[in-house]
Amino acid sequence: MSVTTxxxxxxxxxxxxxxxxxxxxxxxxxxRRALGMEIVELTTIGRRSGQPHRTMLTVPLVxxxxxxxxxxxxxxxxxxxxxxxxxxxxxxDVLWRGVHYEMRATPASEEQCAEWWPRxxxxxxxxxxxxxxxxxxxxxxxxxxxxxx
Numbered sequence: 001m002s003v004t005t006x007x008x009x010x011x012x013x014x015x016x017x018x019x020x021x022x023x024x025x026x027x028x029x030x031x032r033r034a035l036g037m038e039i040v041e042l043t044t045i046g047r048r049s050g051q052p053h054r055t056m057l058t059v060p061l062v063x064x065x066x067x068x069x070x071x072x073x074x075x076x077x078x079x080x081x082x083x084x085x086x087x088x089x090x091x092x093d094v095l096w097r098g099v100h101y102e103m104r105a106t107p108a109s110e111e112q113c114a115e116w117w118p119r120x121x122x123x124x125x126x127x128x129x130x131x132x133x134x135x136x137x138x139x140x141x142x143x144x145x146x147x148x149x
Contacts, residue, residue, distance in 0.1 A: 035124055040067060041095040042105075042143075044085035052093075055082045059096075060123040061116055067096065068108070068116060069141040075133030083139060094143055101145060108140035116140060 037058040044053050061068035071083035086092055086105040094101045108116065120140070121128045131138050 037123060038062065038096070040069075042069070042082055043093040043095075044082050044105075045089040045091075047085050047088040053082065053085060055080075057082070058124070060120040060127070065145050067094065067103075067143040068120070069105075069143065070120060070127060071139040071141060072127060072130045075130035075138075077134050077136060079136070079139065083141065086141065091146065092143065103143040104146050105141050105143045108142050112142070113137075113140050 035058060037060050040057055040059055042055050042057050044055070045051070046053050057069050059067045060070060071080050073080040087107070090105050092103050092105045094103050117140070127138070
């Protein structure tokens with residue numbers, strides 16, 4: 001692992017720990033929105049460890065009970081670990097607006113991505129620069145209540 005890769009990963013981990021601590025310490029009064037978007041805590045099951053992993057993520061698009069997440073990793077050429085985990089185990093838990101939801105997370109189709117990407121970039125413009133920064137297509141993920149699956 002290169003030093004740059006290590007620092008990027010450590011930075012994302014540190015931001016997640018800090019963000020989760022702010023939400024918990026404030027009883028959910030702080031940290032539930034950022035950059036004009038709602039925040040969720042996504043819990044996936046590790047593809048190698050089988051252990052739960054929690055990640056704080058922004059939600060640029062809410063479609064009824066469905067949440068659309070962006071697997072950008074800030075424009076890194078690697079997919080985020082949470083995304084790779086849910087490809088193996090799509091049953092996830094989401095803490096949203098202070099309520100836990102059992103959801104199924106699935107990659108959006110090409111058609112959905114084409115429809116939603118302009119709306120997502122309108123909510124948070126840096127996503128466009130993240131896409132330009134990387135050679136991989138940035139995946140979108142749809143989280144829907146498991147009862148709908």
